[in-house]
Amino acid sequence: MRKIGVLGASALALAAAACTQQPQAMTQAQLVERGSYLVNNIGGCNDCHTPMTPQGPDMQHALQGADLVIQLRPGIDVPWAATAPQIAGGPAGYTDEQFVSFLQNGERPDGTRPRPPMPAFRFNEEDSRAVVAYIKTVPRAQN
Structure with missing residues (x-):
């Protein structure tokens, strides 16, 4: 069996420790920032849940719900939704945990x-929690 020196043993111990370290939990601010990125740049949530103008989504009414643009509907018979509900502040009737689950499995x-x-x-769970954290910061429409 081959001996390893003190430096080799130290390097091996550091490498093992790095592999076993748990990732640090995000702060609430980091979670909201990540959620903003996912909602506004990846998920395309504003494309349906925000009213459209000729210039694009009306961000003064972000995620307040909207009628879906008829031009987006497919040319075949599909059970297409006519509106997208308000999700600002969190979708109505969902707990945070239910919304996290919905974003993971697509079921209400x-x-x-x-x-x-x-x-x-x-x-994944972390991204779902980030989306929920961000959406909870978006003001709901006052009816």
Whole structure:
């Protein structure tokens, strides 16, 4: 068996420690920032849940719900949703845990799935929690 020197043993111990370290949990601010990135740049949430103007989404009413643009509907018979609900502040009728689960498996709390064009997202838990954290910061419309 070959001996390793003190430096070799130290390097091996550091490498082993690095492999076993748990990632640090994000702060709430980091979670919200990550969620903002996912909602506004990856998920495309504003494309449906924010009213459209000729210039694009009306960000003064971000995630307040909207009628879906008819031009986006497919040319074949698909059970297409006519509106996208308000999700600012969190979708109505969902707990945070239910919303996290929805973003992971695409099922509503009652077991149903939304109609197209809503995609069945498969976010991991950390990204789901980030999306929920961000959406909770977006002010709800006052009716």
